[in-house]
Amino acid sequence: MRNPLSDKIVDIKPSGIRKFFDIVSEMDDAISLGVGEPDFDTPWHIRDEGIYSLEKGRTFYTSNAGLKELKIEICNYLERRFHLTYNYANEVLVTVGGSEAIDIALRTMVNPGDEVLIPQPSYVSYEPCAVLADAVPVIINLKAENEFRLTAQELRDAITDKTKVLVLPFPNNPTGAIMEKKDLEEIAEVILEKDLFVISDEIYSELTYKADHVSIASIPGMQERTILINGFSKSYAMTGWRLGYACGPKIIIEQMLKIHQFAIMCAPTTSQYAAVEALRNGDDDVVEMREAYNQRRRYLMYAFKEMGLPCFEPYGAFYVFPCIREFGMTSDEFATRFLQEEKVAVVPGTAFGDCGEGFIRISYAYSLENLKVAIGRLADFVARLKKEQAR
Template sequence: MNASLSLRDRLARQVRDIPRSGIRDFFDIVSTMRDVISLSIGEPDFDTPWHVREYTVFALERGATHYTSNLGYLELRRALSRYVARQFGAEYNPETEILVTVGVSEALDLALRALLNPGDEVLYHEPCYVSYRALVLFAHGVPVAVETRAEDGFRLTRAMLEARVTPRTKVLLLNFPNNPTGAVMSRQDLEEIAAFVREHDLLVITDDIYAELTYDQPHTSIVSLPGMRDRTILLHGFSKAWAMTGFRLGYACAPAELTEAMMKIHQYTMLCASSLSQKAALEALSRPEQDVAEMVEEYRRRRNFIASALADLGLPCTRPLGAFYAFPNISRFGLSSKDFALRLLREEKVAAVPGTAFGECGEGFLRCAYATSMDKLKEAMERLARFVQRLERERR
């Protein structure tokens, strides 16, 4: 062994040079403190619906503890095919075009590794979920961030994409409803994006994990638009709308050739998703409208409250139209997003995530997840009000 090289120097560059998740780093700090109200983790505070938990126990007692097909239980894939046709407006063959994965995160990793050759560029919009840039790099691709702006409602436009596309661009990665901004895209917005994709002959990966969680208009997926199904990989899962984060179950829907490519990577790495989680997902799909509708109504109530509370504090915030995040602008206090979040945590014991965790253009913003009880949300806003007043006194 060459003694002149440290172990760190021997790591793969695409792993060594990527920072840890800004969300998880912040969560580690929170875990060492007491009496903190956390608005930091994007996890529903609801328990998984009772009938899903009960069915999972029943499946365990019946011995559903063995490997499944690499693609997942066929019965589940058939149920997913029906649900996707109804919810997203696209039809998929359950035998060849649906792959059950360990959460949407694995599905995205598989999709990128199946598509990218070294040097291929991936357009994605920021602010965005923390893993997008990292996963592109892990797949030896080139991440190309497209900045969205608060004054546009954090929507993505064709003009923004045209300014960043190159002959090396291969994939467009979308996430609406968006984490961390709560932004959504209208059908008209997406039609312009779809025209851009077709003109430049791109493939699309659409992360629709928050599809059910919209408040003022139904979700439209780009996969439902003419000519888009056969150039799109649709990603979805059960973590958010069904409060099943710990089950770690997602799925990808794509043309058979793409599904086969993703399945091969999945086959050699993960093998299959948990059999019990697949059984739980099958039960969740037996009555999705009732389970999801109750949660959405509560999230809408919380959304309305936090939007009003932030406005009263003079913190500009684009009204969230989906997901369960508010993304207020805190730049007027002259603190970086990280310093603001750390002081809020230490002085008032409220945890929120610095906007820079979601890309450089998140500087000056703070992500507040309202996936917590209304009582805690009210207390958090009272503490935030005290903190804002303190900062204002310091500036005088």
């Protein structure tokens, strides 16, 4: 029988995050710090609006690009929070999570052979989505000594005459790194000089702990060459509602809409009505969750210092990325042994790119109580490894 599979899809590796999640789900008394999902319930007033939409029989398709009310609220939100102005009618597209927006933005913007610059460590979807779009992913290895920021020189060094798009993944998963305004201004100069486009994944924009998030689209000259991607999963604890959005130039959004029409039709109607409520009345919920995450972040940094585990201080998202190189194990070996011996799941840094070797990702989107138990086990594990090394 003829091979039914595409060579391209067979060559793509499955997500390295799921491996440890699947193992821990079969273990008794195990704790997972591996999945980037808020431990908060979706705030009740948002859930209530979703329920009300069902009670009112709002169960039909919306327009392909999304509910008018939601697109207007997205524009109001971006202007209120990040000083960005978009036309709801043709510069906003509501998607099934930010993940769909990443996929269709790449498929819309690149031709076969175009190069897409992807800073790593970063979210697992960028590279395979570039491959599926027949682009050539070019990896920029971010460095711990730069706090995993993308520098203008690193960007310039990676550009060739085939480069078309830069993926900008900040605040960053898995490192928690952020880009401040001065960092963005420096790379914007290179982008404008080299006539590049940007896909800016800002899904963690509300979760910053040092300074308010700045979008690269707010830098002069950048809005017309940036697709801004955001959503409701992280800020509003709405992962299962599967709702995101993309904002950008009309010429790009209109073509993204074509793919969305044929592949999806429209985002879930119930989720869209709930999201309207989130944007109108959810600011206090975001503040409350951000404060809780920041408390957990500070606890982890203190705990790492106490156990002597090096970790740069992250100021975004809800992840820490401690270095485990001193133990002479690969990230996968460390994570596997930690899971087997202490029943705690973390994610090897290599799940987010080869330059993540020597690091592990720990999510603090879990209760402080669970974190204290898990970090106590990590402290015991680290102490045991150090004793082994001393022998």
